[in-house]
Amino acid sequence: MASTHGRTLQHVDAPDPVRPPGAAQPAPARAPNKRRRNNAALPGDGETWTISAATLVVLFALWWCATHFGWIKPLFLPSPAATLDAFVSAVKGDTQGNTPLAEHVEVSVIRVLVAFVLAVVTAVPLGIAMGTSRLVRGIADPLIEFYRPLPPLAYLPLIVIWLGIDESAKITLIFLACFAPLAMSAKAGVRSVAIEQINAARSLGATRWQLLRLVVLPAALPEILTGMRIAIGFGWTTLVAAEMVAATAGLGQMVLNASNFLRTDIVIMGIVVIGVLAYCFDLLMRRVEAALTPWKGRM
């Protein structure tokens, strides 16, 4: 007891006590920073890009060997060179329908983006309303939970019957795929706001509308952005289904059409293009996430 007093005494005697605690003091009540520290003892910490790059190289080498040494017939798995050829001729528009690859990409990207944006502007407000209002949650919860696990191919015929075979049916299908994860994440984001933040704003005199706009919405933003990443992924997943009926262009249509002619090289090339595009969008979303919610996981 006496020794404890002695030590504390030295500290208090030292500088002006009203000064902020400097860097020499340990930061006490702060959550450990999971992202940035490589020396932190969390299992699975650290950079992974070298491992990921090695995985891709090995996979590519296996593909090359399997086709080069004739382990797998070209009908089932064309060689990397043949796939590259398919890519080059697709870029030139040298395929069935004579549509250049750029046009397929453009049509598909527009479909996915339009559906995604429509879903964001409708599902996020609905999710926030679900998080803040018992009435809205009661109405919307069973509807979303019911249709969310349904495979898009199951209700595609219904959408075609209702909306016809033009662009609106395709966009609606992708829209529905994006809608549920966005609404769910916005709802979860609202529910995750700390009661202390709400009470702090109320004690400072916030009105209900100010509370929603200045506290609930920004606090829910990390979850909403995660939902947007998941949603745009679902959008790409649904693209091929959406382009199954009466499409004349689009990556999904290109792949389906090639499969009818057993052009496996075009199928694989199309899959790679869809995968790379979706990955680029995810990288973009991660940048947006880091820029808009830098506090995520640090507070």
Added chain:
Amino acid sequence: MLEINQLSVEYRSRKQPPHLALDDVTLSVAPGEFVVALGASGCGKTTLLNTIAGFVAPSRGEVRLDGRPIDGPGHERGVVFQKHALMPWMNVIENVEFGLRLRKMPLDERRRIGMECLRRVGLSQVAHRPVYELSGGMQQRVGVARAIASSPQVMLLDEPLGALDAFTRESIQELLLDLWSDAQRLFFFITHDVEEALFLATRLIIMAPNPGRIVHQIELPFSRAYLANRDARATKASPAFIEMREHVLALVHETSATEEMH
């Protein structure tokens, strides 16, 4: 003048029998007092603070501030929370001036007041840093600055130092006493640390659980003694302080011991 008349708060839930968090609490506090509520967890001290803040409505009785009954939160009562109460999407100065912004004060005016409040808690140099980069102690200082920016009549502090290390606690305790003596506001502070309670309080209320109630009230001289001599160590090491600490510890143990026998 803060008056609490025969206040009871009952929490009802569908699955459990109603829980009487506060039973018939009566308390009257004048401006310039530093009231500290001390007690084991479950004694209703946070419920009492939340009722004064307006977050919780009384089941029976009432809370009045200057004669007007409290029926919700308001900026004349500033609240400092234990943690998680800052807005990480705003930087330090934006957090401090948030209350003024809610009341539509023009930017240059609220920035001036906010910087002044930051200066008083010793954080002027971090005004434009993000709050999540600050240490726990600095975050609590931002919370205090945010509360005083609205010039509240009453400051309500809900275990604001509970998550901090001993050194940081002591420097913020001294800061709080300075802010209190400058403005002669009413401070209501919750803690379960006996030494902290003795050092800060002009009036100590000891609470007991099941049902939550006030069992002892003690007037204390130590915070005023500190403000006179500016020597926290000497104040806390004085025989009178140690004697009072043992006395209060005995009272707290007594109330929790009778509780365990129930």
